[in-house]
Amino acid sequence: MNDIVFKGIDTPNLRQLAVYEANGGYAAVRKALKDIKPDELIEMVKQSGLRGRGGAGFPTGMKWSFVPKVSAEPKYVVVNADESEPGTFKDRELMEKNPHQLLEGIILAAWAIGSHKSFIYIRGEFAHIAKILEAAALEAEARGYLGKNIFGSGFDLDLVIHRGAGAYICGEETALLDSLEGFRGQPRLKPPFPAVKGLYGGPTIVNNVETLSFVPFIVNEGPAAFRKFGTEKSPGTKIFSVSGPVKKPGNYELPLGTPLRKLLEEICGGMLGGHELLAVIPGGSSVPVWNKDYLDVPLDFESVAAKGSLLGSGGVIVMSSKTSMVAATLNLTRFYRHESCGKCTPCREGTYWMEKVLGRIHRGLGMPGDLELLLDLCSTLEGRSFCALGDAAAMPVRSSILMFRDEYEARIREAAGGKTPETAGSR
Amino acid sequence: MALEFKPAVVDECRKIISRYPQPRSAVLPLLYVAQREFGYVPKEAEALVADLLELPPADVAGVVSFYTMFHRQPVGKYVVQVCRTLSCAIMGGDNLADHLQKKLGIGPGETTPDGKFTLKWVECLASCGTAPVVQINDDYHENLTIQELDRLLDSLR
Ligand SMILES: Cc1cc2nc3c(=O)[nH]c(=O)nc-3n(C[C@H](O)[C@H](O)[C@H](O)COP(=O)(O)O)c2cc1C
Numbered sequence: 068m069n070d071i072v073f074k075g076i077d078t079p080n081l082r083q084l085a086v087y088e089a090n091g092g093y094a095a096v097r098k099a100l101k102d103i104k105p106d107e108l109i110e111m112v113k114q115s116g117l118r119g120r121g122g123a124g125f126p127t128g129m130k131w132s133f134v135p136k137v138s139a140e141p142k143y144v145v146v147n148a149d150e151s152e153p154g155t156f157k158d159r160e161l162m163e164k165n166p167h168q169l170l171e172g173i174i175l176a177a178w179a180i181g182s183h184k185s186f187i188y189i190r191g192e193f194a195h196i197a198k199i200l201e202a203a204a205l206e207a208e209a210r211g212y213l214g215k216n217i218f219g220s221g222f223d224l225d226l227v228i229h230r231g232a233g234a235y236i237c238g239e240e241t242a243l244l245d246s247l248e249g250f251r252g253q254p255r256l257k258p259p260f261p262a263v264k265g266l267y268g269g270p271t272i273v274n275n276v277e278t279l280s281f282v283p284f285i286v287n288e289g290p291a292a293f294r295k296f297g298t299e300k301s302p303g304t305k306i307f308s309v310s311g312p313v314k315k316p317g318n319y320e321l322p323l324g325t326p327l328r329k330l331l332e333e334i335c336g337g338m339l340g341g342h343e344l345l346a347v348i349p350g351g352s353s354v355p356v357w358n359k360d361y362l363d364v365p366l367d368f369e370s371v372a373a374k375g376s377l378l379g380s381g382g383v384i385v386m387s388s389k390t391s392m393v394a395a396t397l398n399l400t401r402f403y404r405h406e407s408c409g410k411c412t413p414c415r416e417g418t419y420w421m422e423k424v425l426g427r428i429h430r431g432l433g434m435p436g437d438l439e440l441l442l443d444l445c446s447t448l449e450g451r452s453f454c455a456l457g458d459a460a461a462m463p464v465r466s467s468i469l470m471f472r473d474e475y476e477a478r479i480r481e482a483a484g485g486k487t488p489e490t491a492g493s494r
Numbered sequence: 495m496a497l498e499f500k501p502a503v504v505d506e507c508r509k510i511i512s513r514y515p516q517p518r519s520a521v522l523p524l525l526y527v528a529q530r531e532f533g534y535v536p537k538e539a540e541a542l543v544a545d546l547l548e549l550p551p552a553d554v555a556g557v558v559s560f561y562t563m564f565h566r567q568p569v570g571k572y573v574v575q576v577c578r579t580l581s582c583a584i585m586g587g588d589n590l591a592d593h594l595q596k597k598l599g600i601g602p603g604e605t606t607p608d609g610k611f612t613l614k615w616v617e618c619l620a621s622c623g624t625a626p627v628v629q630i631n632d633d634y635h636e637n638l639t640i641q642e643l644d645r646l647l648d649s650l651r
């Protein structure tokens with residue numbers, strides 16, 4: 068456990084440059100700027116098989132290779148530190164405790180694609196973490212890791228830490244770019260992908276905090292060392308953020324392919340007293356929920372997808388018999404309705420109607436046909452909204468009806484009473 | 495009297511703007527400056543920001559209204575933000591929310607008559623492993639029980 072990005076994460080004062088350096092920090096940058104050509108670096112990341120840790124699992128090296136070598140417009144590295152997917156809280160710990168590892172990843176990415184300006188887009192609520200990053204960037208600049216002519220290499224890199232202001236959609240990479248340009252954060256049509264036409268129209272790579280934090284290790288130890296962990300198609304380790312009524316919730320870095328049972332029973336110590344496992348959402352709120360029959364699924368991109376869900380951001384939300392699945396689904400649907408940016412009709416209207424119908428089922432006012440209505444609403448969202456938020460909103464609804472239909476039907480049957488059941492998650 | 499930024503604040507804003515390839519990108523940071531200076535973002539502050547960025551005020555208003563962290567009305571000294579998303583809700587966040595409404599005698603979006611507290615419901619704060627969580631101004635308070643929350647609020651009174 069904690070083999071790569073969380074290695075030594077609790078070292079006292081790791082935030083300070085001197086401590087980070089004493090633990091081998093910035094060796095990768097020194098090595099790369101001296102001895103590794105940008106193309107070779109991209110090749111290394113490709114060979115490592117590193118895939119994006121922000122949710123989609125897109126191969127990082129391939130993304131970098133889409134950036135044109137020569138561009139009239141400046142190129143940019145943008146870090147997605149929006150961390151707004153419910154159930155996910157890993158980037159926060161990475162930035163709070165080891166900000167220089169991220170900075171090192173950014174410098175390496177910028178070197179690889181030939182960018183001289185980078186941004187960390189951090190969610191607005193992380194005001195205290197933005198300060199930690201600012202302090203780290205100042206230290207790095209004073210030491211010559213950022214700024215002009217880094218170690219006499221002739222390579223310049225300026226870093227700006229930019230706070231968002233409260234909007235889930237700004238985690239979506241193109242909405243993030245619109246927000247960073249000073250507009251309302253609404254998604255853009257893809258293609259063109261940001262790697263070709265991104266920030267201010269220039270080629271831009273957008274990468275998650277965790278993704279970039281892996282790059283120094285890959286440079287120091289080589290792609291093969293990274294591949295020692297994980298599976299053939301999902302190499303390396305990944306941070307899993309576990310929340311809900313388990314004994315030891317928290318962030319754990321594990322090899323991809325670790326079975327869910329091991330994570331929940333061994334590492335998190337099982338359920339809290341008085342709680343019985345009911346359901347697990349394995350990859351952040353935007354992925355299908357499982358009932359308790361899926362404990363033996365290995366947590367890697369392929370295995371989770373083969374079992375009908377997605378690895379997503381690695382936010383593992385555990386629910387117990389004390390939670391009503393109707394209430395939980397209503398909670399998430401309310402979230403998506405609130406966070407829909409309003410740009411496209413299927414998402415804006417679909418999330419509104421799903422919340423209404425779920426709300427009445429929850430309040431004991433459900434009607435026969437409501438489940439069909441909900442599934443129908445899911446169909447109007449899936450693949451038909453402008454960005455993936457619409458798909459995300461449909462996931463909990465469709466999957467929970469699939470997995471927990473009995474609870475929904477019982478509640479609709481009992482509807483005559485019309486009273487609010489005593490369960491959490493309904494607000 | 496018309497609202498104005500102090501000269502030092504104008505300098506600060508210009509410095510922020512200079513960090514960006516295009517001035518418009520500085521709209522969120524400048525709005526944060528305005529909120530810090532005035533306690534909230536009144537219409538006139540939108541105009542000040544628009545002026546510095548050479549944008550139509552309506553563009554700035556459009557941005558302000560899109561995000562949840564800018565207050566368009568005055569708020570209390572302490573903005574108490576309760577996470578209501580799933581992990582917090584199932585770990586007791588709902589109870590905290592109910593308790594706060596009773597204790598403060600106000601609903602979400604409202605401010606106590608003494609101007610001390612504003613109550614807000616917010617979405618997942620990326621603190622789900624230490625749920626339930628309440629953010630008061632910039633500070634996170636995690637793993638909260640009702641008793642701890644009471645003690646915390648009393649210490650702020
Ligand atoms: C609605 C929505 C919200 C998202 N939120 C985040 C987020 O908070 N953090 C993140 O890293 N990626 C988020 N993503 C994924 C990004 O769009 C993008 O895939 C990611 O930043 C790419 O980086 P990676 O390849 O390193 O994972 C979100 C996507 C969608 C559709």
Ligand code: FES
Pocket residue numbers: 153154155577578579580581582583617618619620621622625627
């Ligand atoms: S659900 Fe409350 S912090 Fe994530």
